[in-house]
Amino acid sequence: MEAPEVQTRRWDPIVKITHWGIVGVVICNALLVGDGSIAHIYAGYLLAALLALRLAWGLIGPASARFRSFPPSPMRAIKHIGDILAGRKEEHSSHNPLGALMVYAVWTCLSVIVATGVAMSGPPPSVEFPISTSILVSRDEHGEEEEGQHEEGERGHGGESGVGESEEALEELHEAAVNLLYLLVFLHIAGVAFEAARSGRRTLTAMLPGGK
Amino acid sequence: MKDRAISNIRRGDRHITTVAVIVVIQAIAAAFFLADAVVDISTGELSLHIFTEMLIAFALLAGIGLGAWQTAQMIEQARHDADALAVARGAASQLMDLRFRQWGLTDAEAEVALFSLKGFEVAEIARLRNVAEGTVRAQLTSIYAKSGVSSRHALLSLFFEDLIEIEHH
Structure with missing residues (x-):
C-alpha cells in the first residue's frame, strides 16, 4: 500500500512565527526605519519578546524545539562536516549540528543587540496620537537630545563625559553585534541553500507556513 | 477515508496555530508591559499602582507559561497521533495482505x-x-x-x- 503521507512536522507554529517575526524586525530596523527612531525602539521590543518566547520554548516546547535536541557541540559539528564530505545523509529531527551552532550564535548576537538597545533607549517612549509617520520612523528629537548630551558631556565635567562614553560604547557594541548578525544571516542563508541542494527541497520549505 | 484522516489532522494543525498565535501576542504584550512596569517598580515607592502592576505582570507571565505549555502538549499529541495512525495503517495493510493470501x-x-x-x-x-x-x-x-x-x-x-x-x- 501507499507510504504514509503524514510526515512529522519538524517546526511548530511558535518556532515559525518567532523565526519570521525576528526576520521582519531585522529587515525593518536595518532598512526601513531610522536608527534610534520610535519605530526602531518599538520593533526592538518586539524582537525582545519574540526572542524571549523562543528561548522559553527551548525549555518547555515540543521535543524538536528544545535545546536538548540540538546541543551546541563542536564535536558533533565536525562529525557532521565529515558526513557531508563523505556524502552521507542523516535525518535530523531538529537542527543539524552545524545549524545548531548557527542558531546559538544568532541568539547570542540578538541578545547583545537587545540588551544594548534597551540600555540606550530605556522603556518604549510614549507616543501621542495622532502622530505623523515621518516622526515615527526618523531619528526623532529623542536621538538629537542624546547627541546634544554627548557634545555637552564631551565638553563638560568628567562625570558627564563618563555617561557619554558609556553611551558611545553601547552604541558601538550595538552596531558591532548588528554587523556580526548580518554575517550570520548571510551564512545561514548560504547554509540553507547548500543543505537544500544536498538533501532536497524539504530544508527550504520546512520553515514556511504548512511546510514540514 | 484517507482524505478524512488528513482533514482531521489539518483541523488539529489550525487549532494549534491559533493557540500559538495567541501565545505570541501575549508574549509581545508582556514585553511592552514589563518594560514599563520595571521602570515604575524600580523608581516608585510601594503603592497600590505598583502592586497592581506586579499582579498584572505575574498574571501575564503565568498565562503565557501555561498557554505555551498547553501548546507544546497539543503539538506533541498531534505528532504522536500522526505516528500512531501511520503505524496502524501499516499494521492494517500487513494484516490484509496476510489474510488475502491465506484465503x-x-x-x-x-x-x-x-x-x-x-x-x-x-x-x-x-x-x-x-x-x-x-x-x-x-x-x-x-x-x-x-x-x-x-x-x-x-x-x-x-x-x-x-x-x-x-x-x-
Whole structure:
C-alpha cells in the first residue's frame, strides 16, 4: 500500500512565527526605519519578546524545539562536516549540528543587540496620537537630545563625559553585534541553500507556513 | 477515508496555530508591559499602582507559561497521533495482505476486496478497475466464499476482530 503521507512536522507554529517575526524586525530596523527612531525602539521590543518566547520554548516546547535536541557541540559539528564530505545523509529531527551552532550564535548576537538597545533607549517612549509617520520612523528629537548630551558631556565635567562614553560604547557594541548578525544571516542563508541542494527541497520549505 | 484522516489532522494543525498565535501576542504584550512596569517598580515607592502592576505582570507571565505549555502538549499529541495512525495503517495493510493470501484470493480479487473494505460501492469499483459491474459482483461473491462470510459487513468485521482488542477488567 501507499507510504504514509503524514510526515512529522519538524517546526511548530511558535518556532515559525518567532523565526519570521525576528526576520521582519531585522529587515525593518536595518532598512526601513531610522536608527534610534520610535519605530526602531518599538520593533526592538518586539524582537525582545519574540526572542524571549523562543528561548522559553527551548525549555518547555515540543521535543524538536528544545535545546536538548540540538546541543551546541563542536564535536558533533565536525562529525557532521565529515558526513557531508563523505556524502552521507542523516535525518535530523531538529537542527543539524552545524545549524545548531548557527542558531546559538544568532541568539547570542540578538541578545547583545537587545540588551544594548534597551540600555540606550530605556522603556518604549510614549507616543501621542495622532502622530505623523515621518516622526515615527526618523531619528526623532529623542536621538538629537542624546547627541546634544554627548557634545555637552564631551565638553563638560568628567562625570558627564563618563555617561557619554558609556553611551558611545553601547552604541558601538550595538552596531558591532548588528554587523556580526548580518554575517550570520548571510551564512545561514548560504547554509540553507547548500543543505537544500544536498538533501532536497524539504530544508527550504520546512520553515514556511504548512511546510514540514 | 484517507482524505478524512488528513482533514482531521489539518483541523488539529489550525487549532494549534491559533493557540500559538495567541501565545505570541501575549508574549509581545508582556514585553511592552514589563518594560514599563520595571521602570515604575524600580523608581516608585510601594503603592497600590505598583502592586497592581506586579499582579498584572505575574498574571501575564503565568498565562503565557501555561498557554505555551498547553501548546507544546497539543503539538506533541498531534505528532504522536500522526505516528500512531501511520503505524496502524501499516499494521492494517500487513494484516490484509496476510489474510488475502491465506484465503487464496487472486490478485484481481485482492484488489476488489481492498476497494470494498475501503468503502467503495460495486459501481465505483467497476469504474476504477474498468470492468463490468457484473464482474465485480462475481468477484465479491468469490471473495465472500473464500473468506467464509456472507456480506461486506462480515468481511470488514473479520479485520476489526483482529485489530481491536477488548480488554476485560
